[in-house]
Amino acid sequence: MSYEEKRTWIYAVVAIAAPAVYVTYILGKVASTPVTNIDYVGAMLIAIGGAILASIVAGMFIGISSSKEAGRKDERDQEIGHRGFILGFFVFSILMVAPLVMAMTEVPHFWIANTIYLAFALTAFLYSVLKIVAYRRGF
Template identity: 30%
Template sequence: MVTDETRIDDDEPIPTTAEERAVWASLVTVAVSSGAYFALMVPRLLARPAEEVSWVTPMLWTMGLSIAGSVLLSIVVTVIAGAFRRGGCPPAGRGEVTSDVRDQEIGRLGWRASMGVISVGFGGALVLAMLDAATFWIGNLLFLFGTVGALVAAATKIRLYRRGF
């Protein structure tokens, strides 16, 4: 017999795991950093030929800042989430789910969703290389599809965390 004490409340919020917070942080930092990169590159490309556009250093900075930003944002969100939970962050390993089987399955499905996008980008880059296109186009096509693939993976993971399988 189900009583009020044993009934599961579907409306009760599900606490986020460290993995889910890392996915949210990655989504935000990849979107912001890549958006900034393309906002910098498009005006440069409109002003001069692709062969004259300096893109390698900005792309490297974008990737580095995206990784560092994702780590820092994940830490900040974890600290904030801990502050709202019973008045402070729990010590490591106590009261905090860091990873579980569901995280592993969600990670696998997110990776699978991104592979189609990334494969199309690699195919496009291969075609550009066969046509002897400028390295600007090849590098930026790979960066674009890598960004879109990361966003697809993050969006897939977040949907699975929030809505289930």
């Protein structure tokens, strides 16, 4: 498994784990608090910061364990990254229509922010899945 593929696996795991922890926390609050009164900002920032930190730390461990390959990309890695980026762009663009419409119709900020976070999380996961499939099966 190449260094870039290992990094993609890390990205996929973090793209699922961080939002899952965040959603679990928020759902725990829903039972006792109306959704529009839930203080989601701090929890969302912690989830995003934790995801970034986890990706960095895991990437460092992968880099240390495969120091010969670290930072090296061949043409295949570049092509897979490029195609993954294009798919991610289109997925994110489509998903962002929902929060845009929500903002135009003055939906409470809780729903808009969580829809945007969901769009980021889904895009990151789909981007990773596409890259992993490309590494395993090719285009």
